[in-house]
Amino acid sequence: MAWLTLLIDTDAAHAEALSDALLEHGALAVDLLDADADTPDEQAIFGEPGEPPPGVWQHNRISALFDADRDVDAILRQAAGDIGLSQLPRHSITTLDDQDWVRLTQAQFEPIPISDRLWIVPTWHTPSNPDAINIVLDPGLAFGTGSHPTTRLCLRWLDNNLQGNERLLDYGCGSGILAIAAIKLGAASAIGIDVDAQAVTASRDNACANQVENVAFFLPNDAPKDEYDLVVANILTNPLRLLAPLLAGSTKQGGQIVLSGILEAQAQDVTNLYQQWFDLNAPIFEDGWTCLSGRKR
Structure with missing residues (x-):
């Protein structure tokens, strides 16, 4: 099974409204990302106690997932029209092939050396140094x-x-x-x-x-x-x-x-x-x- 991924670059004024419109027109999932991530212009936004709720980034990248048989170009035109955009934002559409998502996720987490004697090791890895203090820890919901x-x-x-x-x-x-x-x-x-x-x-x-x-x-x-x-x-x-x-x-x-x-x-x-x-x-x-x-x- 495969899916289609729609990536859209948009500004803070339209990011949330366009995301909602895509969901209303059949997107399976929508994610908002910082379009400037990993650059000097990356922007940190935090919802800290005592401060207003976090907004969105100045330059946003919307990632939306669709079933492979959907007309994503038509959906984008409809969603843009719903929120009053006169021109389509810059975007791209790619195919996302089905994969072993568990194995792919695990591959992103290797043992982490804190010092020569202290390591963080996911459960699916063998400790690099069995004689070290190895903390067994898998990524989860908690930071x-x-x-x-x-x-x-x-x-x-x-x-x-x-x-x-x-x-x-x-x-x-x-x-x-x-x-x-x-x-x-x-x-x-x-x-x-x-x-x-x-x-x-x-x-x-x-x-x-x-x-x-x-x-x-x-x-x-x-x-x-x-x-x-x-x-x-x-x-x-x-x-x-x-x-x-x-x-x-x-x-x-x-x-x-x-x-x-x-x-x-x-x-x-x-x-x-x-x-x-x-x-x-x-x-x-x-x-x-x-x-x-x-x-x-």
């Missing part, structure tokens, strides 16, 4: 597979700085990868918190897959209230601002904090906020992202 710079920054910090027997809080745990890694690296216990129930479930499943003990995951209202030797929060800048008193209060005096999910341009603002509680180290940057760490006074 944190080791592929994103912020996750790698936090994992490297844990690898380089954990001394052993720490009590850790992972706020915004996602897949649970940081809490699981901390236990494997010698932490005494770890608590993970996430506002997303699916992330809590994924974290618990990943902890079982990695056979780690003394780790538990909760929704915020269900989590124990305590102070920890180490607090890790790999989320986004605006939540880090809003949660600053809570995260500082969860760190015991003399304990440490690790913050990521911060764009490089936002690092100074976050530093200025957290300096009222912590003596912060020099920030570490990777691919435009930041990791901040420090010790509570």
Whole structure:
């Protein structure tokens, strides 16, 4: 079985309306992408708490999927007319052949080396270094597979700085990868918190897959209230601002904090906020992202 893929370049004013019109005319699926992705003009849009909902990119690429027997050119003309476009936007139509989609997806995820001794390994791969600390983790609905710079920054910090027997809080745990890694690296216990129930479930499943003990995951209202030797929060800048008193209060005096999910341009603002509680180290940057760490006074 094959399908037809329609790619359309359009502006922010028409992207959502044209997407909806394509769905009304029989598109099986529609996806909005940044047409400037992987270029210097790539635009980051985030729906962070405390900020307006995210919009769309200035330059959008619509990807729409159709059954192979549909007249996609005619559908595009109808959809464009429905939203008042006098000219058809730039577009292309290609054939998408049926494939082994599971195998194709798995091929995109290779083992990820964090350091010589710490690796992230999907279940369908044999560990490259059986003697390393191998965290078994498959991509899923929750953030944190080791592929994103912020996750790698936090994992490297844990690898380089954990001394052993720490009590850790992972706020915004996602897949649970940081809490699981901390236990494997010698932490005494770890608590993970996430506002997303699916992330809590994924974290618990990943902890079982990695056979780690003394780790538990909760929704915020269900989590124990305590102070920890180490607090890790790999989320986004605006939540880090809003949660600053809570995260500082969860760190015991003399304990440490690790913050990521911060764009490089936002690092100074976050530093200025957290300096009222912590003596912060020099920030570490990777691919435009930041990791901040420090010790509570």
